[in-house]
Structures are given as C-alpha cells and as structure tokens.
Amino acid sequence: MFEIIRQGGWLMIPIVASSILSIAIIAERYWALRQNAVQPKETLPQVWGWIKNNQLDGNKLKQLKQSSAFGQILSSGLTASKHGREAMKDAIIESGTHVSHELERFLSLLGTIVMVTPLLGLLGTVIGMIDVFGELMIGGAGNPAPLAGGIQQALITTAAGLTVAIPAMIFHRALQRKVDNLLISMEQASTKLVDAIHTEKDD
Template identity: 30%
Template sequence: MAPLGICSLVAVTIIVERLIFFRRTGFRQPADEVLALVRQGRHEEALAKADGNQLPVVKVLQAGLSHRRNPGKAMEAAGLAEISGMKRGLTALETIITLSPLLGLLGTIIGMIGSFQIMTLAGSSQPHAVTGGVAEALIATASGITVAVVTLIPYNYFLRRVEQETETIEQYATRLELAFNEPLPERAR
C-alpha cells in the first residue's frame, strides 16, 4: 500500500500543476494583439508585446518575430519546445496508470500468501482468519485500480489539451507567416 500511496501523491501533484498550467494557456488575446500589430507593420511593437509573455502560442510567435529571415523554422523549433513543455509530467501519469493496478495485484498476492500461511498454521478449523486476510489483501487491488482510474481521466484531458494547443500554435504560426507577406496598410508605409 505504501507504493500506491506514493503513486497517488505523485499523481495528485502532477495533476494540480498541469491544471494550473493549462488554465492559463487558454488565453488568446495576447496572440491576437501581436498578430494585429504585425498586420499594421508594427513589428517592433509586436515583438515588444510578445517579449516576456509566458503563453506557449505567444512564445512561438515571438520566435517568428525574432527571426524574420526564416520565421517558419524558428516557430517550428519554438513550437516543438513548447509542446514538450506541455507534455511535462504526462509520462509519469501514464506510468502510474499502468503501475498502480499491478502494485495492487502484487499486494493482493502477498496478502493471499500470508492468508494461506495462517491457514496452514491454524488449520482449516478457523476459516474466519483466512477470509479476513483475503478481504484485507483485496483492498490493495481495489486501491491500485482506483488510483489508475482517477489518474486516467485527467491524463486523457491533458493529452487532449496538448493536441488543442498544438493546433492553436500551428494556426497562429501560419497566420503570422501570412501576416508577414500581406501588403502593409497605407498609413503604415
């Protein structure tokens, strides 16, 4: 049960951290403002607006603005780094989802072995001693499955959010490249 407790603690820590991370990534207004400035030909202002912003999509746009000779490659490299950052902790959650039921089964098997040893020592005249041990051993399996199920739901949510953010980054990067190629408005020339 101790390893399952550790798995639970690690899972809860990662889940809370990722929830906080993905909660702040949903804002698109700074990215829209950067694109609007680029469309107006105000590249330096757009770069200043993007500078220091921690949203993944804005960081990617900043890479494109900083490397105007080849913005596509710069944004691609920045996008890969941001996607990697968004996936932080997901491998640990995936491992916990797989490991927890196995640890639960291991605990049950160890508990069953203990119950059979009690039966060997006490004989078959005390079945309640064995059934109590079996019931206690099954708690480990139930705990392992519970940890896996409770971790699986946020894990799938986070995977979906990574996919959504990846699509958003691709859309904004494409929009920035198009904005670089648009003719400037008359007043910006």
C-alpha cells in the same frame, strides 16, 4: 477510511501516496493549461499592431517570448522573419516542439502512476494470498479468521490500486488531448500570422 488503509497493509502507503501525487499533478496541469494562460486572445492582435506600427523590436520580442507559450512560439517565428516564410514556419515548428515538452510536464509521471498502481494492487493480492496459504499450512482450515484477513488484504490493495489508476488514466488522456488541441490552435494562429506578414510584404 484509515481502518481500510491499515487493513490493506504496507503496500497501501505507496498507493495512497500515488493517489495524492496524481491529484496534485491533475490540479496543477489543469491550472497551467488554461487557454488564457497558454494562448491569450490579446497576443495576436497586439503583435499585429506592433508590426503595422513598426514597433516590433528586440525588447518587444523579449516581452512576447516571456508572456506565454504562444508568445514564445510567435517570437521564434518573428525572429526568423527576415529569412523568409519557410524559415519562419520552421522556427515556429521547432519552438512548438520545445513548448510541447513544457505543456506535457508531469504527464509522463501521471502515466507512470496509471501503470504502477494496478501492479502495486496486484502485488498486495499476491502477498495476501501467500499469507492465506501460510496460515493454511500452519493451522489448517479450521480457523477462518486469519484466512479472511489475508483475503481481505488482497482485495483491499487490488481495489485501491484500480481506484487510483482508473481516474488517473482518464485525466491523463484528457490532459494529453488538451495539450494537443492547444498546440494545434497555436500552430494555426502562428501560420496565419506568417501568411499575413508575407502577404503584406508582397503587396
């Protein structure tokens, strides 16, 4: 493995670094985007219990906001509850926008890795072919060893760039889909709470 990296030339350094960084981002995001961490199942029943027992106050809202991304969305909606149903929904949507940025943290960097690593591989290909033609101009085609070395460098960097970019693209799309699903789930649960609160008030 190290011999292949060495043969690929100096461009293998940013490609390998991009590989390590993409693995770190993927692992961190999958850990951070666990369903129970983002939208704990017990949050909604707990909030509804506070409302039913008239225990919802500033301290409870602060505790809710700090508990999870879902808690942050709910606390924004509950804070605006005195202004009516539409105000609650607007607050939930606005808070959801802020939460989405947090959930998508590092995904733009992963997307950049997806785009850059094939270009680094292509650059390695160009440099390798330049070396090949340079050797041809100097020594002709009589000695195939330098020519093979340049072609090998070109192929190694191209393969390495694609090897990093393809899995990174797959995980980037999977993580983006995971974020979208979490946001939809939290929005639907928040809307149910809004409807339940105002149905209770209407009754």
